[in-house]
Amino acid sequence: MPETTQKGTKSSSFHPALAVPNIRNHVTVTLGLDNDQYRLWVALFTNHAKSTRVLHHIIDPNGKAPKPSTGDDQELWETIDATVLQWIYATVTNDLLETVVEEDSTTMDCWNRIRDIFLDNQHSRAVTLEQEFSHVSMDDFPNAYASCQRLKNLADQLKNVGSPVTDTRLVLQMVSGLSIAYHGV
Template sequence: MPNTKSSSSFHPALAVSNIKNHVTVELGMDNDKYPLWVALFTNHTKSNRVLHHIIKPKSSGPKSPVTDYEKDSWKFLDATVLQWIYATVTNDLLENIVEDEPTAMTCWNRIRDIFLDNQHSRAITLEQEFSHTAMANFPSVLAYCQRLKSLADQLKNVGSPVTDTRLVLQLVSGLTDAYHGVGTLIRQSNYLPPFYRARSMLTLEEAGFAKIDATTSSSSALYAKSSDDGNSSSVSASK
């Protein structure tokens, strides 16, 4: 007969062969991906029934292990979650979180403290950068929008959330002169569009500019070729 206890107690977390297929960002000391990393990681732990290994349940969660078998199983699962954390951070961050006999929760809390320490100071710095972010410093509309959204996410993470309305207004205020028309359209709408729609309007405008530039370049090239052909004909005729 098969071992009923072992066959019935197989945990879904143990079936995860590569955590990077699920948590697709790598968290480092010097990047701004903490909110995204947290969202992906917590969602993954929820789907595999191990969220309580990193976040203490507010209500009654899984019962505490009692028997030696349950304690061993808990330690094994905890080590698995801890390994997920280690595998999704950079070496520089890893050096700051590894400790003797850690648990997944202590490691999780240490990462949280690293990124959320001195919240007021971080909020002031992020607020200044958010308010002075301008499109002229970015190669494309998408890069500009992504930076604003990233700063807004970081501000939310340090307890200073940015409303969608303010995000759109900052987006418009930082536009270059070339986008003045669509910026005015967004700003003077009866109902200010949400950020994702304003971003789409700007990317469509950018695509229109690119099409005009391509047409102009093509016309210039055609004109130059015609001029060269004309000059060549004139030279031939003079001979």
């Protein structure tokens, strides 16, 4: 219901977050425990949160999103928070969803649980990815393109956990993993 503000203009309780019919159109990455797209997912999600004026539901310098005290404002805040929480749920895999869902959780609680999962394990994930990157061989793939794509994907994941791979190292690993048919290269 619109109400008149001090300047005499009409305000509405309608919020731009409530107009998002499909979050997957804006956050096109599915975050999972088995992929390291956390930084990309965060970048897409926070950009969308800024554009719909809900960033304070996921990131707050004080660590707690302020809840309004009046009834109507509190109801709208809870509706928007539930909407943003649903966005998170819709952009993560089922395995991750089972890990982060908690009853009566706010969006910020869920956001922080996801952050902790991905950033607290950064070093161990880097070791695992590094091991896999170092052992990529073309013999394990149907063609050279698939092998190169896997190396690129692993290099991107290593970058996301704070262990970037140089282009030179990427090329050297690609060459060292070539099958016997390419040994003349």
